[in-house]
Structures are given as C-alpha cells and as structure tokens.
Amino acid sequence: xxxxxTPTAAKPGVITANDLREGHSLWMCDEGWTRDPAQxxxxxDEAIADLALLKAIGQSDLVVGPYLIxxxxxxxxxxxxxxxxxxxxxxxxxxxxGIQADKQAEASHV
Amino acid sequence: MxxxxxxxxxxxxxxxxQFRAQVARRLDGSLTEDEFRPLRLxxxxxxxxxxxxxxxxxxxxxxxxxxxxxxxxxxATYDKGYGHWTTRQNIQFNWPKLVDIPDMLDLLxxxxxxxxxxxxxxxxxxxxxxxAGAAADEYLDPRPYAELIRSWSTDHAxxxxxxxxxxxxxxxxxxxxxxxxxxxxxxxxxxxxxxTGFQVWVGGGLGRTPMLGKVIRDFLPEEDLLPYLxxxxxTYNLSGRRDNKYKARIKITxxxxxxxVFKAETxxxxxxxxxxxxxxxxxxxxxxxxxxxxxxxxxxxxxxYEAERQANPAFRSWTDTxxxxxxxxxxxxxxxxxxxxxxxxxxxxxxxxxxxxxxAERYGHADLRISHDQNVxxxxxxxxxxxxxxxxxxxxxxxxxxxxxxxxxxACPGMDYCALATARSIPIAQEIAAHFxxxxxxxxxxxxxxxxxxxxxxxxxxxxxxxxxxxLDRAGVENYQITLGGDGYDIPSIGExxxxxxxxxxxxxxxxxxxxxxxxxxxxxxxxxxxxxxxLGAAPFKAALYPAAEAAHA
Numbered sequence: 001x002x003x004x005x006t007p008t009a010a011k012p013g014v015i016t017a018n019d020l021r022e023g024h025s026l027w028m029c030d031e032g033w034t035r036d037p038a039q040x041x042x043x044x045d046e047a048i049a050d051l052a053l054l055k056a057i058g059q060s061d062l063v064v065g066p067y068l069i070x071x072x073x074x075x076x077x078x079x080x081x082x083x084x085x086x087x088x089x090x091x092x093x094x095x096x097x098g099i100q101a102d103k104q105a106e107a108s109h110v
Numbered sequence: 111m112x113x114x115x116x117x118x119x120x121x122x123x124x125x126x127x128q129f130r131a132q133v134a135r136r137l138d139g140s141l142t143e144d145e146f147r148p149l150r151l152x153x154x155x156x157x158x159x160x161x162x163x164x165x166x167x168x169x170x171x172x173x174x175x176x177x178x179x180x181x182x183x184x185x186a187t188y189d190k191g192y193g194h195w196t197t198r199q200n201i202q203f204n205w206p207k208l209v210d211i212p213d214m215l216d217l218l219x220x221x222x223x224x225x226x227x228x229x230x231x232x233x234x235x236x237x238x239x240x241x242a243g244a245a246a247d248e249y250l251d252p253r254p255y256a257e258l259i260r261s262w263s264t265d266h267a268x269x270x271x272x273x274x275x276x277x278x279x280x281x282x283x284x285x286x287x288x289x290x291x292x293x294x295x296x297x298x299x300x301x302x303x304x305x306t307g308f309q310v311w312v313g314g315g316l317g318r319t320p321m322l323g324k325v326i327r328d329f330l331p332e333e334d335l336l337p338y339l340x341x342x343x344x345t346y347n348l349s350g351r352r353d354n355k356y357k358a359r360i361k362i363t364x365x366x367x368x369x370x371v372f373k374a375e376t377x378x379x380x381x382x383x384x385x386x387x388x389x390x391x392x393x394x395x396x397x398x399x400x401x402x403x404x405x406x407x408x409x410x411x412x413x414x415y416e417a418e419r420q421a422n423p424a425f426r427s428w429t430d431t432x433x434x435x436x437x438x439x440x441x442x443x444x445x446x447x448x449x450x451x452x453x454x455x456x457x458x459x460x461x462x463x464x465x466x467x468x469x470a471e472r473y474g475h476a477d478l479r480i481s482h483d484q485n486v487x488x489x490x491x492x493x494x495x496x497x498x499x500x501x502x503x504x505x506x507x508x509x510x511x512x513x514x515x516x517x518x519x520x521a522c523p524g525m526d527y528c529a530l531a532t533a534r535s536i537p538i539a540q541e542i543a544a545h546f547x548x549x550x551x552x553x554x555x556x557x558x559x560x561x562x563x564x565x566x567x568x569x570x571x572x573x574x575x576x577x578x579x580x581x582l583d584r585a586g587v588e589n590y591q592i593t594l595g596g597d598g599y600d601i602p603s604i605g606e607x608x609x610x611x612x613x614x615x616x617x618x619x620x621x622x623x624x625x626x627x628x629x630x631x632x633x634x635x636x637x638x639x640x641x642x643x644x645x646l647g648a649a650p651f652k653a654a655l656y657p658a659a660e661a662a663h664a
Contacts, residue, residue, distance in 0.1 A: 021137065022207040023161035061139050064157055082586055084525060087534070088159050092526035094454045094536045097190055097205070098160045 014040040017066035038077030130212035154225025170256040171199030175467035182463035195456040233263035240481035244489035246435035252282035254398035273350035274358035291602040313364035316568040341380035405475035415493040428511040445513040456484030517543035524564025531564035533581025533588040574598035627654030
C-alpha cells in the first residue's frame with residue numbers, strides 16, 4: 001500500500017476508504033461513495049486527486065482512513081494493480097464473504 | 111498500590127458504557143478519527159481490510175460454558191456466524207459494525223468478559239499452558255498467578271501508554287507449553303528449598319527482530335511476584351525507546367542496554383516498589399487459589415474406554431493423537447482441533463461453540479480452554495466419557511485426529527483480513543493440510559509443527575515452527591520465505607531462513623519436497639522432523655527445497 005501515491009495519466013489512481021458506521025470498503029465516485037470499485041472515479045491528475053482526497057478527509061462523518069491507490073483502466077471501470085487492493089475489492093479467499101458476496105446478492109435481486 | 115476490585119463486573123460495565131458514549135461522539139462528529147482511534151483500540155476495535163475487527167480477551171485462555179455461549183450468540187447475531195481463536199488465546203470477530211460494538215460489549219460485560227487491553231501499548235492478556243491445572247507434568251496450576259497479574263495489570267494507570275505492547279506468559283509445568291522464552295516477561299513456577307517461586311525471563315519476543323528471553327531472576331519468591339513485575343515494567347517504561355516503533359519492545363531495551371544494567375535498575379526499583387505492596391496482593395492470591403481449586407474428580411472404571419479403543423480404529427486414532435496425560439488417574443485432557451483439513455485454522459462456528467459449551471458441562475467439569483495453537487482444550491474428561499464425547503464431536507466436524515500433526519497448523523489471518531499483512535496465510539495452511547491428507551502422508555510424517563505468518567510481525571509465530579512460513583510482498587507479488595528448525599516447546603529456538611522465497615503456487619510443492627526428503631533421511635518413525643533437522647543440519651533439507659540450485663552446484 002502506498003499512501004504517498006501520486007496519480008498521473010500513465011498511472012492513474014482511485015480513492016478508497018472504509019465506511020465509518022459499518023466498516024465495509026468504499027470507493028470515491030462522482031456522486032460520492034460506492035461499494036462497487038468499478039464505479040470509482042479514476043484520477044489522472046495529481047492536483048485534482050489531491051483536492052478530492054482533501055474532500056474525502058473532510059467527510060470523516062462518513063468514511064475512515066481515505067487514501068489514494070494506483071488503478072488501471074479496465075473494460076468495466078477501474079481495476080486494482082496490486083494484489084492487496086484486489087483482495088480488498090473481492091473479499092477473503094477462505095469464505096465467500098465481503099464484496100464478492102454483496103455483488104452476488106445484488107445480482108440475484110435484478 | 112495494588113487493590114483488589116470488589117465488584118469488577120461494575121468496572122467492565124462502566125467501561126462498556128464509556129465506549130458507547132465515545133462511539134456516539136464519533137458518529138455525531140464531536141470526535142475526529144484521530145481522537146477516536148486510540149479510544150477504540152483501548153477497547154479492542156481495529157479497522158481491518160474489509161471491516162472492523164473486535165478482539166475479545168479470554169484471560170489465560172480459560173472460558174466458562176456460559177461465556178462460550180455468549181461468544182456463539184455474538185458470532186450469530188453480529189458477525190457472519192463464526193469467530194477466530196487467536197495465537198494469544200483470545201477470540202477475534204472479523205465483521206462487526208462499529209454501531210453494533212457497544213451492544214456487543216454490554217452483552218460481554220453481562221458474562222464478565224471485555225475487550226480491554228487487547229490492543230494498544232499496554233499489558234496484554236497473560237497467556238499460559240492450555241492444560242493448566244490438569245497436566246501430568248505440572249508442579250502448580252499457574253492460573254491463580256495469571257489471574258493476579260490480570261487483576262493488577264487491568265487499568266494499571268502507570269502502564270497505559272508504554273513504549274510498546276507488553277506480553278506476559280506463565281507456566282507451572284516441566285514442559286513449557288506457554289512459550290515462556292518468547293515473551294516480554296516469561297514466568298516458570300518452580301520450587302526451591304521447599305518454597306514456591308518463579309524463574310523470571312525477560313526480553314523475549316518474535317516480530318521483525320526475533321529473540322529468546324534471558325533469565326533475569328533464577329528464583330523470585332512467590333510473595334514478590336507483583337512488585338518484581340512492576341519493577342521490570344516500570345524500568346522498561348522509562349528506559350524503553352519511544353523514538354522508533356521497531357526498537358521499542360523490551361527485548362531491544364535489554365539487548366541494547368545489557369541484561370546486567372537492566373537487572374541492576376530493576377532490582378533497585380524492586381526495593382522501592384516492594385514497600386508499597388502492603389499484602390493485598392497476597393490476600394488476593396489466596397482468594398484466586400480457591401477460585402481455581404481442582405474440580406471433584408470421580409473414581410470410575412475405564413474398561414469401556416479401552417474396549418471402544420479396541421473396537422473402533424477411528425476412535426483409537428483420535429485418542430492416540432488428541433489426548434494429553436492428566437494428573438489424575440482415569441482422566442485425560444482432550445484437544446479439540448479447529449484444523450479440519452482444508453478449513454481455516456482456528457475458526458469456530460456459533461454451533462460448534464454451543465456444542466462445546468454443552469459437552470464441557472456434560473463431560474468436562476464445565477471447563478474450557480483456548481490454546482495458543484488455535485484449538486480448544488477440554489482439560490478434565492474422565493476416560494469413560496471419551497467414546498460419547500468423541501461421537502458428539504464427530505457429528506460437528508470437530509473430531510479430526512490431527513493434534514500435533516502436519517495439518518495442525520498455526521496461521522494468522524493474513525491478507526484475507528489483516529490490514530498489516532503483506533501476503534495471505536490462511537489459504538496456504540488450507541492447501542498444505544489438504545495436500546498431505548490427499549497424499550496419505552500425514553500419519554507417516556508424524557509430529558510436526560508448521561506455523562505461518564502473513565507479515566513480519568509474526569502473529570503466526572513462524573520463527574518457532576519446525577517449519578515456518580512467512581508471507582511477504584516482493585515487488586507486488588506474494589512471496590513466501592521458509593524457515594527451518596524453530597521450536598517453541600522442548601528446546602526453544604528461532605528457525606533459520608532456508609533461502610530464497612517461493613511464489614504462492616510453489617509453497618505446497620516446496621513443503622512436499624521438504625517432507626519427502628525428511629522421510630528419506632530420518633532414522634526411524636520415532637525421529638521427528640525437528641529431531642532429524644537437529645541431527646543432520648539444514649543441508650539435506652535445503653537441497654530438497656532448492657533442487658535446481660543444488661544441480662547447478664554439482
């Protein structure tokens with residue numbers, strides 16, 4: 001994890017945090033915060049990302065510990081580049097819990 | 111000055127109420143996260159990778175059936191139906207919501223449990239032998255002393271903001287099952303010239319700088335326990351480094367300043383402190399001794415047990431591996447392993463917890479222990495009850511006959527849960543256990559202690575495993591270093607790194623080569639892996655781990 005990560009057009013990034021009340025992982029999106037990492041806003045400019053991170057830090061009534069992390073453009077939205085974030089976006093490997101389970105539950109409601 | 115709290119439950123309830131108010135102030139914006147973090151950590155609440163985590167203290171691993179039922183209730187109501195036994199005899203819940211934790215703490219307080227000092231730079235849970243009060247090789251049950259230490263160290267005003275966390279372990283047995291040499295302070299209850307006292311160890315610990323402790327006092331009279339502990343910790347509290355988190359544990363203080371200097375300062379402090387202890391500690395110890403009095407053991411025939419062993423090979427196999435010698439004839443201590451092949455080491459479902467509570471009441475004098483190797487022990491079971499106990503355990507998937515074998519692996523939560531982790535450890539443990547079951551080699555390999563940590567902080571105690579596995583992040587890829595020759599029991603020793611690390615998918619093949627090499631070189635089945643390693647040195651095992659390197663040298 002690199003909290004000092006600086007996004008550029010070549011190495012874009014997303015902002016992630018945890019939900020204050022419930023603890024689950026969240027990603028910053030254009031409308032606020034989302035539980036779907038593919039909906040996250042991709043930052044390609046250091047100054048814009050820094051402003052957004054300041055905004056996230058200012059939302060400490062909603063989220064805990066926001067940080068910038070490297071991401072790459074994927075066909076369905078931003079994707080993680082490091083395995084830590086990949087696990088965080090999926091959930092634990094020993095049980096079908098966390099985001100992977102939330103996504104399945106959501107899909108079955110559609 | 112040490113004072114015994116007459117109504118301790120009131121204190122625990124008070125702390126729970128205090129935390130409820132702190133959570134409310136965090137949620138309404140009165141407290142920032144920077145202000146709130148130390149408050150939540152004082153109550154065992156961490157923020158992990160996917161969620162909050164609540165670590166609950168199980169003092170010296172001893173838990174009553176009613177407390178176990180409460181943990182089951184919390185698992186079913188506020189978590190995802192399970193909890194995780196830790197390597198420090200505590201339990202962690204991986205999925206609580208912050209808004210629910212005040213309710214969880216209230217419920218815990220109703221059965222005298224809490225999460226106080228399960229985090230932070232304080233004196234943590236005092237750990238001990240899971241067979242305390244039962245083991246055949248025990249001189250004295252160490253738990254009255256452990257309770258005295260718990261009572262004294264809980265909310266000890268002087269020791270709430272130390273340079274770093276502080277861990278004490280105590281054993282009363284000849285065979286050290288409490289890892290005394292690997293703790294900040296280790297205590298061995300001993301007898302000298304007809305008096306009971308302690309051999310006191312200091313400065314042991316694992317983490318990024320693993321060190322075995324040193325003896326600071328060969329014999330400390332029993333009545334001096336608390337003043338001497340207080341002297342050691344006060345000395346450390348002043349002289350321990352606060353400039354560098356990685357050099358802040360007492361092991362570094364002792365190593366940098368020298369045991370002689372540290373001991374001289376401790377002894378001087380002890381002389382001063384001793385005067386302040388006016389006897390309340392000794393009175394408390396007498397009360398705690400009564401509380402830990404042995405149950406009324408029964409004298410009954412054990413023929414049924416022997417007959418069932420002859421008749422039922424699966425039962426016989428389980429009794430061969432999962433029983434330990436008891437100090438009373440006709441009794442045994444039972445290890446219920448939470449290491450079924452392919453399952454998560456140390457995870458217990460709410461149903462399993464409830465069953466254990468019932469079985470402890472029916473067959474085990476209502477006594478349950480959490481062991482540091484992430485299993486549960488029923489310390490006192492009459493052998494005539496073992497066939498029925500076995501059947502009940504088997505029905506719940508809790509009768510795996512693997513205590514002390516290859517699949518009885520210690521593993522930290524790793525990167526599946528922990529925010530500090532650099533790699534996963536749970537799936538490595540699952541795959542090793544399943545692999546050796548599928549190969550049918552577990553019985554042949556015999557006694558073996560594998561320990562896995564998902565980062566250098568070493569919660570999985572990998573340095574003390576006969577085979578240790580340490581998961582690291584090497585240039586953005588999971589990579590696993592293997593250490594050999596560690597031992598947390600007979601001859602405490604820190605394992606040595608075998609060589610370059612392995613990528614995730616090469617760990618099981620590497621361990622397979624290593625153990626097949628062991629089977630080739632051992633003298634006979636009675637020579638354990640660790641014995642063969644000590645006899646032969648690392649060379650044949652390194653050759654098995656790195657066959658290509660060996661070929662290149664040839």
